[in-house]
Amino acid sequence: MIRSDKNSAAPILELRDVRMNFGGVAALKGILHDVPEGIIQAVIGPNGAGKTTLFHCVSGLLRPTSGSILFQGKEISGFVPHRVAQLGISRTFQHVALFKSMSVLENVMLGRHPRTRSGFWATGFRLPGMRREERRIKESAGSCLDFVGLDDVSHLQAGTLPLGKQKMLEIARALATEPQLLLLDEPAGGLNMRETEVLGELIQRICKDGTTVVLVEHDMNLVMDISDQILVLHYGEYLAAGSPREIKDNPAVIEAYLGES
């Protein structure tokens, strides 16, 4: 298998022969890939290629059948999701998974959970330390909402927002956990052209602020515009990896997308 690390920066995420079987079905057949720190990495591939499965393995929602996943050089495969989040990996979901009856602000405040600590007794008795922390949580949640441009709707119920804003809110919630690595699962799904443009610009700002972004996306214009690196999966297998230009001209990729022509 070909290793695809072409950047000189140390990899933030290393996938080493990651395999995932569901019963007899092999969803991932040994993925080997490094994601260098500080880039925007896209993962593309036709439906059923194993992109979401890969995200689930990295974020801890699935335990890979074999192989290992290294984050900042440390093994994380098989970790429970909340521990992965604690280490600095956050994500959004293909199907929006907001806390719908909570307010927009509360959704983002929840994202501060792994970076704060007041527990059961401190909150029940409203100890001073907990109140200070609560104020800080509110402030940083507010600035995350500013960052994605949702500060004007912070008191609405999350479930009442239009889909485009719900997607932005999910990103804000993920950012609130202060991730070093952000996984975006089809962030442009269901967005119109204008919204997609804003999203692309937002993802670039996130990357500029020092967060490595990995996104699964079907919108090829967006992927080609903003990605530094693209990984192509096909039926759970590595097909190609490289810069947008290289991928665009890769005959194997063209065939996978257009079928045998």
Next chain:
Amino acid sequence: MKKADRLIFIALICFIAIFPWVVQNISAISHYVELMVFAGIFGLVCLGLSLLMGYAGQISLAQAAFFGIGAYSSGILTAHFGWNPWLAMPVGALLAAAVAWMVGIPALRLKGHYLAMATLGFGVIVHIVFNEEVDWTGGPSGMVDIPGLSIAGWKISSELQWYYLVWGAVLLVLLFSFHILHSRVGRALRAIHEEEVAAEAMGVPTSRYKVQIFIFGAVTAAVAGSFYTHYVTFLSPSSFNLMWSIRFVLMVMVGGMQSLWGALLGAVLLTFVGNEWLQVFADFEVVVYGGILLIVALFLPQGLISLFRREPAAPPNPISHASDEG
């Protein structure tokens, strides 16, 4: 605490303060103060259970067992060993917490309604222990010679004093619970209830929180049990059987699962219904409870408290969760 909740809280304090003075002057209902003592004791159980059911999304069918653990701990330590009741009470609470931890850890690691099943079995076992350990509990014939409570040498003797003591405790637990709900911990609990996977991915240790809240419910039930013991000064295993656990669940459901006010409303209402207004049905009481539950589940799934609430529920998400494409 939100502004509206704060206002209701103050109104509740006023109501509690005034209630006995109104009721005691009307001879036909002067015993309502006594009923309110029971309602307050059951209300303590329901507050803990409401957090578990409405916010952690789990059902416990062992609240009567935890209630009993508190009650018998207090009873045995004070009657057999001559302990001070105020010392016996935290021991009972600690025991309940330890037991809840042991039952909760395995049951709450699994997704789904394993806690309901585990607590169902556990509740039955506890009831058998109360029945069979005759040397300690007096068995089916009950336990007597339990002392009352006193505070700093003053014996709490009248119904009125008990009423204020119990409802004071209810107010404290209510305040504590509200603080929990409007904080980091409460947000985590509500998030678990709405989107468990997302909560977990955002760094919330979901099973640890479920265990914590289950333990909290066990502790409030045990403290309520201790109050019950010293108020009634007589214990019999039949007060702690499965029927009582179901009754607690029913109180929370009738009042409204996702509201602490609902839990209190349900506790008060069903205490009066069970002890006062439905005495005529005698043995058919269970049928009446079933009917109440059916009506509430069909027409008021959010409980009676939803009749007083204006804010609309969140609309369903436009995106379906049916498929998860890889």
